[in-house]
Amino acid sequence: MDRKQVEIFTDGGCRPNPGKGGWAAILRYGDRERELSGGEANTTNNRMELTAAVRALETLKRPCRVVIHTDSEYLKNGITAWLPQWKRNGWKRREGMLKNKDLWQRLDELTREHAIEWKWVKGHAGHPLNERCDELAAEAIARL
Numbered sequence: 001m002d003r004k005q006v007e008i009f010t011d012g013g014c015r016p017n018p019g020k021g022g023w024a025a026i027l028r029y030g031d032r033e034r035e036l037s038g039g040e041a042n043t044t045n046n047r048m049e050l051t052a053a054v055r056a057l058e059t060l061k062r063p064c065r066v067v068i069h070t071d072s073e074y075l076k077n078g079i080t081a082w083l084p085q086w087k088r089n090g091w092k093r094r095e096g097m098l099k100n101k102d103l104w105q106r107l108d109e110l111t112r113e114h115a116i117e118w119k120w121v122k123g124h125a126g127h128p129l130n131e132r133c134d135e136l137a138a139e140a141i142a143r144l
């Protein structure tokens with residue numbers, strides 16, 4: 001099956017943390033771009049980072065080859081390194097309850113639908129689409 005290549009850039013944040021939060025994603029397919037964003041009144045930075053990835057992947061209408069760019073080591077390490085152990089342990093960490101379990105489970109479901117490569121980018125380092133996601137997330141917080 002020939003899958004379309006989609007690039008996704010994500011970001012999330014809170015002011016303060018925990019507090020009002022915003023998330024954003026930019027999806028790029030060929031020469032087209034789509035911006036997504038939203039917010040929650042009482043959340044955490046990590047939930048917003050996860051929400052950005054979940055909402056972006058939920059937007060895709062068919063299985064795709066996806067490259068996701070994130071400045072969140074929590075998101076990237078969680079999905080690429082820690083998730084298999086959490087699943088083996090019944091969605092628990094050695095230290096106890098897994099935070100954001102609902103979002104990790106949804107992300108796990110979504111990643112099975114697509115061929116995904118995860119890339120970490122340094123936040124606030126001048127990457128144009130990462131900076132744009134940061135702006136969109138901040139705007140979502142301001143709207144709350």
